[in-house]
Amino acid sequence: xxxxxxxxxxxxxxxxxxxxxxxxxxxxxxxxxxxxxxxxxxxxxxxxxxxxxxxxxxxxxxxxxxxxxxxxxxxxxxxxxxxxxxxxxxxxxxxxxxxxxxxxxxxxxxxxxxxxxxxxxxxx
Numbered sequence: 001x002x003x004x005x006x007x008x009x010x011x012x013x014x015x016x017x018x019x020x021x022x023x024x025x026x027x028x029x030x031x032x033x034x035x036x037x038x039x040x041x042x043x044x045x046x047x048x049x050x051x052x053x054x055x056x057x058x059x060x061x062x063x064x065x066x067x068x069x070x071x072x073x074x075x076x077x078x079x080x081x082x083x084x085x086x087x088x089x090x091x092x093x094x095x096x097x098x099x100x101x102x103x104x105x106x107x108x109x110x111x112x113x114x115x116x117x118x119x120x121x122x123x124x
Contacts, residue, residue: 001026002024002098003026004113004114006095009120019083020036020083022034026077035049035051037094038094039117051072052102053101053104059104068082069082069084081096088122093117098114100112
């Protein structure tokens with residue numbers, strides 16, 4: 001069982017930056033692929049970034065490439081999402097997810113554990 005807790009969301013102006021953190025419980029964090037998904041009302045959940053358990057594979061959605069960076073610190077059981085050059089269309093609830101021994105898939109059905117989410121609002 002893995003519990004995930006996100007933090008770092010908030011209100012930021014267009015062009016600004018935020019760093020989201022997702023802290024995981026348990027002693028086997030390094031066995032899990034981690035991903036960040038976002039969702040807005042009326043839209044499908046979208047994977048914005050994912051990192052495999054070995055950090056050997058990283059995925060970014062086209063909409064965030066060059067602006068967002070996913071990273072993980074296995075010593076701290078934490079995965080991060082650095083978001084730069086934020087746009088109003090990045091406004092969403094961002095959730096982290098974990099997939100044991102995963103390859104860093106962008107498909108939500110691959111992930112077994114989910115956090116509650118943190119709201120990111122980008123004003124124009």
